[in-house]
Structures are given as C-alpha cells and as structure tokens.
Amino acid sequence: MTGAGSGGLPEPSVFRRVLAPGKSPRTGAGTIPVVLESAFAVDAPVHVVAAALRHTRTVTGFLGATAERAPEAVGELLLAGDRFPVAVGAGDAADPDDAGGESVGVGTVLRADETGLRLRLDSPAVDGSALLEFRPEERTTGNRSRCEVHLAGDGLPEWLCGRVSACLAAVRELVSEWAPRPVVVGTALVEDGMLLAQQRRYPAHHAGSWELPGGRVEPGEGEPEAVVRECREELATEVVPLGRVGTDIPLSAGSGMSLRVWRARLAAGARPPVPVEHRALRWIELSQLVGLEWLEADRLLLDSLRRIMVAESGKHDPK
Numbered sequence: 001m002t003g004a005g006s007g008g009l010p011e012p013s014v015f016r017r018v019l020a021p022g023k024s025p026r027t028g029a030g031t032i033p034v035v036l037e038s039a040f041a042v043d044a045p046v047h048v049v050a051a052a053l054r055h056t057r058t059v060t061g062f063l064g065a066t067a068e069r070a071p072e073a074v075g076e077l078l079l080a081g082d083r084f085p086v087a088v089g090a091g092d093a094a095d096p097d098d099a100g101g102e103s104v105g106v107g108t109v110l111r112a113d114e115t116g117l118r119l120r121l122d123s124p125a126v127d128g129s130a131l132l133e134f135r136p137e138e139r140t141t142g143n144r145s146r147c148e149v150h151l152a153g154d155g156l157p158e159w160l161c162g163r164v165s166a167c168l169a170a171v172r173e174l175v176s177e178w179a180p181r182p183v184v185v186g187t188a189l190v191e192d193g194m195l196l197a198q199q200r201r202y203p204a205h206h207a208g209s210w211e212l213p214g215g216r217v218e219p220g221e222g223e224p225e226a227v228v229r230e231c232r233e234e235l236a237t238e239v240v241p242l243g244r245v246g247t248d249i250p251l252s253a254g255s256g257m258s259l260r261v262w263r264a265r266l267a268a269g270a271r272p273p274v275p276v277e278h279r280a281l282r283w284i285e286l287s288q289l290v291g292l293e294w295l296e297a298d299r300l301l302l303d304s305l306r307r308i309m310v311a312e313s314g315k316h317d318p319k
C-alpha cells in the first residue's frame, strides 16, 4: 500500500494506477481497468471512520451517482448483501445527483463492518466485475487515536476514481460530525458461544424489542467503566470488558448519539445475570440471532456479533 501523506485527501492523481500483471486494457466506454492502491489519514478513531465508510446515502450517492434509482439497501448503514444501482460514465464526481453515463450497473456490498467496506461493481461497461475496498486501520500515538484508510481496487473503470475521491471527502465530513457525539455503550456478553439479549419494557415504541445491556456514558466516565456500571444496574452482575465490537451505529436522527458495543465476559465468581429493569433476558444461540426482534440499530451489528459468537464457540459458522 502507498501512503498518501498526512491527512491529505487522495485526489485521483495520487492513486497509484497499475495495470494488474497479465491483464490488458479493456476497451469500450472509456474503461481502463485500474489497480488502485492508496491510503489517507483521518483524525478520528477507527470505529467512527468505519461507520462513516458504510453510510448508505454517502456511498450509494457518490459511487452510484444516480439520483433516480433508489438503492435496495434500506438501512442507514450498508450491510453485506445490499445492492445499489450505479450509473456508468464520467458525470460530475462532486455531485451525487449528476449521474454521468446512461448505462446502469449494480454495486453489491460484500462486507460492511469494522474491518471495512468491500464492494463489487458489475456492469457490461466494465467487462465483468470490478472490486473496491476501503480498509480502516487504527494508529495510536500516546492517547491520540487516528485512522488510516487503505484503498484497494481491481479492474476499476477510470471514471470511478473521481467518484471514490468525492466519496472520501464526504466520509471525512461525516466523521467530523459523528466523532464528538455522546456514546451509548452496549455490552456483547458472550458465554459458551451464546449472547445475552434483554427485552425492553419501555418506552412504548421500544417495548418488546431486544437489545444489548448498556446505556449512556456519564460525563467523566470511561466506556469500559460505563459497561461495568450498566451491567451492575441492569443485570445485577459483574462483567469484564474485553474490547470494542463492530462499527459505531448512529442512533435515530433526534437522539444525536452513537451506539458503541463492547465485548465482555462474566467476571470470575459473578452471579448469573437477572433482568432488573427489563422484561426478560435470553441467552441467544447463533441460530436464533437473526430471528430475534432486535432494535433497528442492533440489527446493523449482527454480522459482527455473529463473528464473536462463532469465535467463542469454536464452531464453524453455518451461515
């Protein structure tokens, strides 16, 4: 990978364009396949950057650059399996409403989680498939956390490079808007490959839905401390936080908060969790994960939660 300087946005000109060995330039519709390798730095923690990289409107708007056709993706953040239309051609990369070309391809999300965003672009105009990947990596110096986003692409049409650059500028803006948000911590408590979920009793619009134990981080409190306190209050037990899981999830428009999940285990000798404030608790097996009626925000974390459940159980993922 090639570093693109400290904090500078990668202009199309700084993308290293290399024809992949053994490949020859494809012809037609101005498509020259490009192998793209680049990196740029953002002054924000990786879980915030990874969230912005999967923001549906930003990614589909800039990369798809087609205003008329709504993406099939319905969530605020992209999920693996989502698909969206892509107008093929030059257009104005800075304007998501300017579709450019006339022919339409399809973008498919192959992965959208804390490890990054991986997309496939299928269109007759690119003569098959092109792959594009954004991979955020944390770089910590002292107590300052910044993120390096590595870009990789294979078989990219030339016109897509300008859109990638415009998309990254929009991601950067989103990051500066999201980074200072107050945080609600959620706890992914996994024991023997099973995840603890709790069913809300209130407010009315959340009652009956399932969520992870947690709540708002108090002023002056660290996130791991908030995880321990909330589990004491809600489950009457002691947990040990182990690290973050998934990307941040921006909570619904009015709240201005982000959900940030920590993985945890029960402390040695801790009492079994009981529902103090909630209607019910349930230890969820892998096969029950998707079918549960989760709060909408939690649904966007299921791929990441599945991964830690599989790792804990030592089983093969049947998905």
Ligand SMILES: Nc1nc2c([nH]c(=O)n2[C@H]2C[C@H](O)[C@@H](COP(=O)(O)OP(=O)(O)OP(=O)(O)O)O2)c(=O)[nH]1
Residues within 6 Å of the ligand: 184, 185, 186, 211, 212, 213, 214, 215, 216, 217, 251, 255, 259, 295, 296, 297, 298
């Ligand atoms: N705790 C938690 N909150 C979640 C999850 N998913 C999700 O959308 N939320 C939302 C619901 C609420 O709008 C907000 C946090 O509310 P909360 O009621 O748990 O927070 P809290 O304990 O600090 O609040 P309070 O009851 O003391 O007033 O985050 C989740 O998995 N766990």
